[in-house]
Amino acid sequence: MAIRYNASIATEIISSFDARPEMLVQILHAFVARYSYICKEAVIQIAHELNLSRADVHGVVSFYHDFRTEAPGKRVVKICQAESCQAMGSRSLTAHAEKVLGITMNETTSDGEITLEPVYCLGNCACSPAVMIDDDVYGRVDSNRLDTLLAGKGALA
Amino acid sequence: MSDKVTVYVPNETTAVSLGANVVAEKISALDGTNVLRNGSWGACWLEPLIEVVIGDQRIAYGPVMQDDIESLVEADFLHGGDHALRLGPINEIPYLSKQDRLTFFRVGLIESLSIDDYRRHGGFKGITKALDVGPAATLDEVKTSGLRGRGGAAFPTAIKWQTVADAAGDQKYIACNADEGDSGTFSDRMLMEGDPFTLIEGMLIAGFAVGANKGYVYLRSEYPLTKTIFSKALEIARAEGLLGKNINKSDFDFDIELHIGAGSYVCGEETAMLESLEGKAGTVRFRPPLPALEGLFGKPTVVNNVITLASVPNILSLGGERYAGFGAGRSKGTLAFQLAGNIKRGGLVEKAFGLTMRELIEDFGGGTATGRDIRAVQVGGPLGAYIPTSDLDTPLDYESFAEIGGMLGHGGIVVFDDTVDMAAQARFAMEFCAIESCGKCTPCRIGAVRGVEVIDRILADENREANFELLEDLCDTMIDGSLCAMGGLTPFPVQSAIKHFPEDFRPECGDKQ
Numbered sequence: 001m002a003i004r005y006n007a008s009i010a011t012e013i014i015s016s017f018d019a020r021p022e023m024l025v026q027i028l029h030a031f032v033a034r035y036s037y038i039c040k041e042a043v044i045q046i047a048h049e050l051n052l053s054r055a056d057v058h059g060v061v062s063f064y065h066d067f068r069t070e071a072p073g074k075r076v077v078k079i080c081q082a083e084s085c086q087a088m089g090s091r092s093l094t095a096h097a098e099k100v101l102g103i104t105m106n107e108t109t110s111d112g113e114i115t116l117e118p119v120y121c122l123g124n125c126a127c128s129p130a131v132m133i134d135d136d137v138y139g140r141v142d143s144n145r146l147d148t149l150l151a152g153k154g155a156l157a
Numbered sequence: 158m159s160d161k162v163t164v165y166v167p168n169e170t171t172a173v174s175l176g177a178n179v180v181a182e183k184i185s186a187l188d189g190t191n192v193l194r195n196g197s198w199g200a201c202w203l204e205p206l207i208e209v210v211i212g213d214q215r216i217a218y219g220p221v222m223q224d225d226i227e228s229l230v231e232a233d234f235l236h237g238g239d240h241a242l243r244l245g246p247i248n249e250i251p252y253l254s255k256q257d258r259l260t261f262f263r264v265g266l267i268e269s270l271s272i273d274d275y276r277r278h279g280g281f282k283g284i285t286k287a288l289d290v291g292p293a294a295t296l297d298e299v300k301t302s303g304l305r306g307r308g309g310a311a312f313p314t315a316i317k318w319q320t321v322a323d324a325a326g327d328q329k330y331i332a333c334n335a336d337e338g339d340s341g342t343f344s345d346r347m348l349m350e351g352d353p354f355t356l357i358e359g360m361l362i363a364g365f366a367v368g369a370n371k372g373y374v375y376l377r378s379e380y381p382l383t384k385t386i387f388s389k390a391l392e393i394a395r396a397e398g399l400l401g402k403n404i405n406k407s408d409f410d411f412d413i414e415l416h417i418g419a420g421s422y423v424c425g426e427e428t429a430m431l432e433s434l435e436g437k438a439g440t441v442r443f444r445p446p447l448p449a450l451e452g453l454f455g456k457p458t459v460v461n462n463v464i465t466l467a468s469v470p471n472i473l474s475l476g477g478e479r480y481a482g483f484g485a486g487r488s489k490g491t492l493a494f495q496l497a498g499n500i501k502r503g504g505l506v507e508k509a510f511g512l513t514m515r516e517l518i519e520d521f522g523g524g525t526a527t528g529r530d531i532r533a534v535q536v537g538g539p540l541g542a543y544i545p546t547s548d549l550d551t552p553l554d555y556e557s558f559a560e561i562g563g564m565l566g567h568g569g570i571v572v573f574d575d576t577v578d579m580a581a582q583a584r585f586a587m588e589f590c591a592i593e594s595c596g597k598c599t600p601c602r603i604g605a606v607r608g609v610e611v612i613d614r615i616l617a618d619e620n621r622e623a624n625f626e627l628l629e630d631l632c633d634t635m636i637d638g639s640l641c642a643m644g645g646l647t648p649f650p651v652q653s654a655i656k657h658f659p660e661d662f663r664p665e666c667g668d669k670q
Contacts, residue, residue: 022454024436025419029378063438063595065420066378082340083535086585087498087573088526120422120589122379123343124174125571126201126496126503135381139174 003034005041014049021050024060028067037068073108073115077150078132081118084125089142093129094118096143100150114150161191162235163210168194168269169350170382171343177205179223187230196351198265199505200252208247211237217244252502252521257483257491259475260468261344261507264351269386272393275354281399283470284361288407295366296322299469301477303489308334308425308462309537309566309642311488311555314469317459320449321367324457329369331360332434332453332460335376335383336418336425339538341497341569345463347505348493349376349383352467353390357413359466361404362473363459364411372413373453375430378420388415422539422593426641427460429595440595441641462567464493485511488554496522498535498571510554514544517553518572529574533582533658537566539589540646542653543582562653564646579658584612586650594643601644604635608651618664625655 013030017023024046031042038061047057061067079085079094098104101114108115124130127139133149141149166172166181184207185192200206206219216237218229225242232240244250247265258264267274275281287295300315321329333356337345349356360372376384391413394400402410416434418424424433428442431453452458468490472480481489488510494517496503501523508517514534518524525531533543542563544551551561558565573582587608594601611628615621632648639645655662 020436022434022436025433026416026436029417029419060436060438063421063440064418067419080340082589083539083582083585084341084497084569084571086582087571087577119379119420120593121338121340121342122170123337123346124171125341125343125498125569126500126505127171127175127204128498128503130174132379137170137174137382139171 003036005035005039007041007045009034010042010045011049014046019049021052024050024052024057025064028061028064032067037071039069073113075113075133076115076117078117078119078122080120080122080124080128080130080132082121084121085129088128090129093131093141093143093146097146097150100147161189163191163193164235165193165195165208165210165215165268167197167205167265167351168382168386169197169204170346170380171201172197172204172206173382175204175220176222180205180207180221180226183223183226187226187235190235193268194270195267196264196269197347197505198247198253199261199347199507200250200502201504202502203244206244209235209237215247217247217250218242219244252504252506255521256507257509258507259471259480259483259491260355260464261348261352261493261505262471263355264347267352269351269353270389270393272354272397272399275352279474280354280470281358281405283473284358284365285405286473287362287365288405288409292322292366292368295362295473298473298477299366302472302480303477303484303487304465304468304472304480305488305555306462307464307468307492307567309339309564311565314461314465317449317461318363318367320447321369321457321459324450326457328371328456329367330453330456330458331363331367331369331372331466332427332431332448332458333360333372333374333463333466334425334427334430334460335374335380335463336430337377337380337463337567338422338425339540339567339569341535341571342495342538342567343497344493344495344505344568346380346383348463348467349387353387354394355467355470356387356463357390357394357400359469360413361399361411362469363461363466365409367457367459369459370410370412372411373434374413374415375418375424375434376415377418377425384415384417391415421595422589423595423641423643426643428641430460431458438595440597441643443640464567483509485509485552485554486556488556492553492565492568494553494568494570496570496572499525499527499574500572501526501528508553511552513550513552514570515549517570518549522572525572525574527574527576529576531572532575532577533573533579533654535571535573535582535650536569537564538569539586540642540649541566541569542649543579543657544653545657562649564649579654579661580612580616583651583654583662584609584616586647586654587612590643590647598638598640598644600635600638601640601647604631604639604644605647607631608635608647612651615662616664628655
């Protein structure tokens with residue numbers, strides 16, 4: 001569930017970085033951690049409090065993959081698409097995930113449960129293919145293991 | 158409780174990705190155990206690899222899954238009992254004992270976040286020596302070592318440092334590039350998770366040598382566990398007075414700020430990283446001015462990779478000459494190679510430059526994971542050339558690799574078996590560049606998009622000859638006209654795939670899996 005945007009909490013987040021404009025990328029991370037995405041109100045408020053233009057903030061938000069502007073599903077599943085994982089079958093693993101979930105990359109299931117995204121390297125390349133679910137990385141993921149993980153089981157605690 | 162048995166269970170991304178945290182919990186729950194969390198030794202195919210301390214030996218078991226604990230207990234593993242997963246003393250595992258562990262010598266050995274363990278194993282000897290001999294002699298030692306940047310460009314570290322030291326201005330910075338985005342590389346991550354204080358010490362030495370009092374670490378967001386561990390290490394170092402004012406009671410002040418990247422590959426390029434550290438979009442800057450003269454916030458800045466900086470404490474404590482005694486030709490010292498992709502025994506292998514790719518892939522790596530023949534090897538990340546098996550006897554050093562049209566880069570080696578479709582790999586190189594281009598220069602921004610289209614036309618058998626010619630021309634434009642390595646090197650995997658595997662670019666091969 002997305003948390004409702006709250007201007008005074010947003011101010012608190014920005015102040016925790018001393019409202020330094022050079023901390024913009026870090027501030028946006030803190031907003032995503034709290035609200036799961038960057039909403040329009042956030043762009044306006046951040047720009048105002050850092051004394052930047054909205055265009056400046058929007059430019060940074062749109063540049064980086066991590067700063068999504070819509071709420072994701074309850075869980076974000078990222079499948080590595082880079083070379084090491086390709087060498088171990090990440091293309092067919094991706095096709096499997098898309099088929100099982102009935103969505104393609106960068107989409108969210110209609111029940112709002114899972115968002116599927118590409119990622120380019122999780123640094124787990126000796127045990128490819130790699131998958132990340134929220135902040136947890138999983139190694140040597142085949143289609144069976146992915147099914148278990150998608151079902152919310154087999155978490156590594 | 159001195160009669161408790163100490164068991165090491167790595168708190169490291171790969172080990173955790175295979176279940177190490179559950180294993181640690183289960184072993185902690187056993188009677189008479191004291192679980193310590195170390196880094197990974199780098200024998201990744203054996204993870205989770207646990208070690209039981211018996212006398213002065215550490216007996217390894219692996220890979221240990223949570224379901225194995227019961228049978229391990231039955232085999233009395235806490236006293237070194239025999240078991241199918243018993244690997245023997247850790248220092249007798251050939252994969253590890255045959256390495257030249259200089260920069261990584263503490264990784265796996267120590268409890269990652271114990272500053273006392275770090276000290277017991279030679280920690281802070283480098284900075285102590287630097288403070289003792291002064292900045293100029295510190296720089297000389299780095300020069301003697303012949304250390305070159307381990308991020309990929311292999312620029313002599315001492316020259317970069319000297320430039321910053323000589324630059325005018327009272328505010329200078331150390332910016333550590335931990336945006337390890339190349340597929341097939343994980344040495345920065347393993348170092349920061351397994352021996353984080355080494356990076357802190359390396360940055361202290363760099364700061365002292367060039368006259369900088371502030372350091373930044375730019376870590377990619379795809380490494381959440383690294384962030385947790387390294388943040389904790391910074392806190393500990395600050396509490397111990399190793400960061401902050403008057404370090405080691407000297408008049409040297411230094412502190413480090415950790416910044417997290419946001420999923421952009423191009424931010425691994427040094428000037429894009431500086432932009433990102435300033436809170437901006439990660440677009441590449443024109444050079445000159447060099448970052449060494451006008452870097453972060455326009456001030457003289459040392460931009461070094463994690464492994465470069467982490468190599469420095471050891472260079473100071475061993476002496477530059479001893480470090481330079483390793484290696485081949487102008488490639489001095491060691492490189493932490495990373496074996497990845499379709500490989501039986503994947504992991505990190507720190508060796509002196511000069512061994513061949515075949516020794517690394519076959520002797521250490523044991524060939525492919527699938528057991529099929531090797532067809533291609535990509536060295537140096539997504540911008541590195543695809544190398545055919547006929548070149549596997551090339552020695553791994555910067556110069557020999559340049560001769561075969563390749564680059565060592567950050568030392569990542571990705572192996573592909575004979576099922577690989579090289580046309581798909583070439584297409585992906587262009588596609589990746591199109592996704593990740595910062596957009597500042599036209600050859601990269603537009604060229605990559607056109608590259609995908611032209612390859613698609615070739616594979617659809619449309620005007621093959623003309624489109625091959627166009628692709629060559631496009632590659633030349635990208636190489637010569639791009640601002641940075643993103644656009645400038647993307648053609649290398651493409652051209653090498655066409656050169657060595659032309660058969661894959663025929664339309665009848667389009668469906669090959």
